Amino acid sequence: MLKYVLRRLIQVVPTVFGVTLITFVLVHLAPGDPVEVLASGNGDAAYYQFMRAKYRLDDSLLTQLWTYSTNVLRGDFGTSYLTGESVVRMIMPRIGSTLLLAISSIVISTLVGLKFGILAAWRANRFLDRAVLRTSVLVAAAPSFWIAQVMLLLFALRLGIFPTDGRNSPGFEGTGLAMAIDTLWHLVLPMSVLAIQESSTIARLTRTGIVDQLDDDHIRLARAKGLGDLHVVLRHALRRSLTSVVTVIGSRIGHVFSGAVVVELIFGWPGLGQLILSSSQSRDTPVLLGVLVLIAAAVVLMNLLTDLSYMIIDPRVRLR
Amino acid sequence: MRKISAVFLGSVLSLVALQMMESQTTAAITPESPCLMEGARGDGPKGQKVVCAEIQGKKIWVPRGGDLVVAISQDPGSLNPAATTAGAVHTASELMFNGLVELDDKLNPVPELAESWTVNKKATIYTFKLRREVKWHDGQPFTSADVKFTFDEVLLKYHSRTRASMLSALATIYTPNSHTVEFIFKESYGPLLLQLDVTEAPILPAHIYRGSDPTKNPTNLAPVGTGPFKFGSYARGSEIVLNRNSNYFRKGKPYLDRVIMRVIPNSATQVASFESGSVDFLWGVPGPDRARLLAQKKAFDTLITRRNPGGANCMMTVSFNLRRPITSNLAVRQAIFHSLNRNAFLQNVIFGEGSVAVSPFSKGIVWAWGRNLKLPEYNTTKANALLDSAGWTGRDGSIRTAQQVVGVANGSKLSIDFLHFPTFATYGELYKAQLKEVGIDVRLRPLESGPFATAVFNNRDFDSNIISYCNGNDPEIGIRRMYDSAQIGPVAFSNAAAYTNVLVDSTFQQARNTLDISKRQSLYQEIQEQLVKDVPYGWLVETKSTRIFTSRCGGFRPYSLFAEEAYCIN
Numbered sequence: 064m065l066k067y068v069l070r071r072l073i074q075v076v077p078t079v080f081g082v083t084l085i086t087f088v089l090v091h092l093a094p095g096d097p098v099e100v101l102a103s104g105n106g107d108a109a110y111y112q113f114m115r116a117k118y119r120l121d122d123s124l125l126t127q128l129w130t131y132s133t134n135v136l137r138g139d140f141g142t143s144y145l146t147g148e149s150v151v152r153m154i155m156p157r158i159g160s161t162l163l164l165a166i167s168s169i170v171i172s173t174l175v176g177l178k179f180g181i182l183a184a185w186r187a188n189r190f191l192d193r194a195v196l197r198t199s200v201l202v203a204a205a206p207s208f209w210i211a212q213v214m215l216l217l218f219a220l221r222l223g224i225f226p227t228d229g230r231n232s233p234g235f236e237g238t239g240l241a242m243a244i245d246t247l248w249h250l251v252l253p254m255s256v257l258a259i260q261e262s263s264t265i266a267r268l269t270r271t272g273i274v275d276q277l278d279d280d281h282i283r284l285a286r287a288k289g290l291g292d293l294h295v296v297l298r299h300a301l302r303r304s305l306t307s308v309v310t311v312i313g314s315r316i317g318h319v320f321s322g323a324v325v326v327e328l329i330f331g332w333p334g335l336g337q338l339i340l341s342s343s344q345s346r347d348t349p350v351l352l353g354v355l356v357l358i359a360a361a362v363v364l365m366n367l368l369t370d371l372s373y374m375i376i377d378p379r380v381r382l383r
Numbered sequence: 384m385r386k387i388s389a390v391f392l393g394s395v396l397s398l399v400a401l402q403m404m405e406s407q408t409t410a411a412i413t414p415e416s417p418c419l420m421e422g423a424r425g426d427g428p429k430g431q432k433v434v435c436a437e438i439q440g441k442k443i444w445v446p447r448g449g450d451l452v453v454a455i456s457q458d459p460g461s462l463n464p465a466a467t468t469a470g471a472v473h474t475a476s477e478l479m480f481n482g483l484v485e486l487d488d489k490l491n492p493v494p495e496l497a498e499s500w501t502v503n504k505k506a507t508i509y510t511f512k513l514r515r516e517v518k519w520h521d522g523q524p525f526t527s528a529d530v531k532f533t534f535d536e537v538l539l540k541y542h543s544r545t546r547a548s549m550l551s552a553l554a555t556i557y558t559p560n561s562h563t564v565e566f567i568f569k570e571s572y573g574p575l576l577l578q579l580d581v582t583e584a585p586i587l588p589a590h591i592y593r594g595s596d597p598t599k600n601p602t603n604l605a606p607v608g609t610g611p612f613k614f615g616s617y618a619r620g621s622e623i624v625l626n627r628n629s630n631y632f633r634k635g636k637p638y639l640d641r642v643i644m645r646v647i648p649n650s651a652t653q654v655a656s657f658e659s660g661s662v663d664f665l666w667g668v669p670g671p672d673r674a675r676l677l678a679q680k681k682a683f684d685t686l687i688t689r690r691n692p693g694g695a696n697c698m699m700t701v702s703f704n705l706r707r708p709i710t711s712n713l714a715v716r717q718a719i720f721h722s723l724n725r726n727a728f729l730q731n732v733i734f735g736e737g738s739v740a741v742s743p744f745s746k747g748i749v750w751a752w753g754r755n756l757k758l759p760e761y762n763t764t765k766a767n768a769l770l771d772s773a774g775w776t777g778r779d780g781s782i783r784t785a786q787q788v789v790g791v792a793n794g795s796k797l798s799i800d801f802l803h804f805p806t807f808a809t810y811g812e813l814y815k816a817q818l819k820e821v822g823i824d825v826r827l828r829p830l831e832s833g834p835f836a837t838a839v840f841n842n843r844d845f846d847s848n849i850i851s852y853c854n855g856n857d858p859e860i861g862i863r864r865m866y867d868s869a870q871i872g873p874v875a876f877s878n879a880a881a882y883t884n885v886l887v888d889s890t891f892q893q894a895r896n897t898l899d900i901s902k903r904q905s906l907y908q909e910i911q912e913q914l915v916k917d918v919p920y921g922w923l924v925e926t927k928s929t930r931i932f933t934s935r936c937g938g939f940r941p942y943s944l945f946a947e948e949a950y951c952i953n
Contacts, residue, residue, distance in 0.1 A: 095831065099833060100833075101469070102876075105544040106546070106547055106875075107870070110874075142599065146603070147598040147599035147603065153460070215651075215655055223659060229646075229647070233622065234641060328648050340648070
């Protein structure tokens with residue numbers, strides 16, 4: 064078991080490094096020039112030359128790649144062209160915001176998804192089941208930016224229950240509990256947008272996983288013993304279908320990060336998604352690469368955690 | 384008896400006068416009502432302190448204190464306005480800094496950090512006397528060393544506009560004593576006073592930046608300036624809080640306690656936040672939303688301006704590639720211009736937020752724009768005749784074909800491309816539709832700004848395109864680059880048309896070397912008359928921005944240091 068974890072952890076390094084290489088090449092092949100963004104429509108030839116030399120943009124792609132990767136291996140992700148600040152220091156304060164959004168939406172969507180999935184399976188092919196299925200298909204088909212806009216207009220602007228933007232109220236100076244409450248109040252809408260879509264997927268998967276087993280022998284046996292419907296579903300069918308649900312939750316972490324770009328943009332949530340967007344618009348390559356590498360690492364680690372969790376859910380699984 | 388009544392009358396009058404003064408200083412005062420004595424204080428209706436202040440020439444009671452929440456669309460990342468021209472940085476940071484001079488609403492230089500200045504006859508030496516009472520936010524005195532350092536080490540290296548226009552012309556900056564600065568030029572240099580405001584040349588503290596890379600100094604994230612507001616805090620991606628500078632050299636100002644710059648990237652969310660009341664001030668609003676907001680007149684006020692922190696006096700301009708066979712023909716360019724209904728661009732594309740261009744230079748540069756010029760008017764009959772005469776023939780409604788056109792095979796179609804940023808797509812659609820009326824086929828090529836710049840300025844791979852050229856405060860700074868034959872080349876947003884005219888080149892140089900505004904004006908008039916004859920560009924519409932703010936607040940300036948005199952009623 065320990066050996067397995069160690070082996071997988073060692074594999075993480077080349078995987079993330081490979082992702083870094085590919086991302087580096089892709090980002091550099093994309094058209095656009097950071098100096099042009101810095102000049103913002105002004106500047107003469109001498110300015111361009113000066114800035115290109117300052118950031119070594121005229122070095123060959125191979126040289127730049129070598130410099131970048133050796134620096135990354137030493138833990139140096141470079142400095143932003145735009146702000147002159149170290150990439151690590153730019154990313155750090157935003158990780159918390161994105162994690163808060165991602166984790167809360169995954170937790171809520173798992174709870175909600177499981178609940179509706181179980182309810183639907185319990186009432187399979189009856190009204191409740193059909194209602195859950197149809198709603199979840201509808202929600203999954205709706206683009207997240209649309210859901211976000213509608214929720215913003217309805218709950219923030221029309222009803223005024225939640226704030227329209229940001230992680231805290233403008234100029235908020237409270238600390239401790241007041242701060243936590245203010246953050247939570249701002250979290251509700253963006254978190255819900257992400258959670259709605261995730262929970263619809265989880266609900267459908269849970270429902271199908273359970274219904275598939277309702278004709279299995281062990282369920283018939285349980286039923287024959289006179290156990291109630293709900294008890295059968297919860298105790299006997301759910302557990303076996305959980306592996307596939309956990310796989311989905313694990314693999315959704317990447318979706319949550321990418322979905323967060325749109326949600327963070329619309330709700331002005333100060334996380335990594337906003338940084339991805341602004342750094343790619345301004346061709347701030349070191350920052351963009353830094354965030355993408357971080358997300359790649361998160362996805363790879365999450366996959367490992369998912370694999371490990373199978374052992375707990377299903378004792379038949381043995382990892383070697 | 385008479386004496387007694389005189390005394391009585393006198394005392395009654397003085398009592399009344401006293402009463403009046405009392406009412407101005409102690410009883411509740413309505414904010415924004417006229418007042419007499421500058422600096423006098425009283426209480427507003429909700430107990431908010433009010434002071435008597437002169438705002439844009441009017442003396443009114445102005446509430447003191449309170450917060451102003453301003454939406455900004457981009458997290459600036461750096462708050463050092465001297466090291467960049469990026470609009471996001473300037474929007475968020477200018478209130479913490481000052482320039483040597485300020486430009487009033489007619490672009491006249493007025494004292495800011497410099498209290499006075501003299502220029503020698505040849506316009507080669509500018510001498511500035513600096514204010515002695517100015518202190519940096521950390522308490523250090525402001526001196527001429529700060530000015531010299533900021534120019535030598537920051538502005539002339541990293542501020543792309545100031546560098547491009549001044550670096551080659553400037554011989555040296557000399558500081559005879561701590562409160563005098565001399566700018567010494569190699570030859571006569573006219574435009575200097577227009578490029579010393581907080582946007583073009585904000586002054587940084589030398590004692591903090593000396594010996595560091597100014598683009599990487601940690602102070603860029605917690606700046607020390609001289610401006611009306613001091614740095615408070617900066618939460619990445621969320622907001623920047625600026626606090627009132629109580630030691631500001633303009634005594635009594637500013638009136639707000641805090642300005643909170645809130646990062647809201649999505650413009651629809653900005654509008655929602657504004658309507659919900661959590662944001663007080665928007666820099667601009669998309670056309671359809673603007674119409675809807677303006678319909679609710681009571682709650683909002685607006686301010687329309689040509690000046691933005693990222694660039695002033697911007698004009699949407701069509702460039703024709705003078706090195707392509709079709710567009711190198713003057714008659715074709717004139718015909719395209721005649722077929723453009725520019726009023727339709729104004730109404731349908733920018734929803735009236737601007738004006739149809741009347742001269743090659745923006746009307747915002749009030750002294751320099753060309754008077755009495757006749758830009759080709761919307762007239763498809765003339766356009767058709769010009770195209771016929773150029774050898775492009777065709778029946779009504781069909782695309783024209785070439786008959787003996789130089790550089791074009793006979794029978795080939797009159798088809799040109801049009802490069803535009805995706806955000807300018809509606810300009811492209813209208814351009815295409817209007818040119819089709821006279822038998823010109825347009826292929827739209829939307830490109831993001833990076834690839835756009837490469838295609839237009841490096842590869843010259845285009846027939847026509849559209850660019851928002853910001854003309855700036857002086858033709859030397861923002862306009863010359865469009866027409867100077869020395870500026871055809873790989874630099875983005877230089878001479879896109881590849882226009883070459885020796886006379887225009889030398890007249891621009893002459894205007895730069897002239898100090899006298901009326902002489903410069905006549906030189907620029909000559910240039911514009913020539914440009915209208917040559918039509919290297921199609922000057923479409925001048926764009927303006929509409930600031931929208933809650934009617935609780937007021938006193939905003941349409942230009943630099945926009946909130947220096949702003950106030951909000953609690």
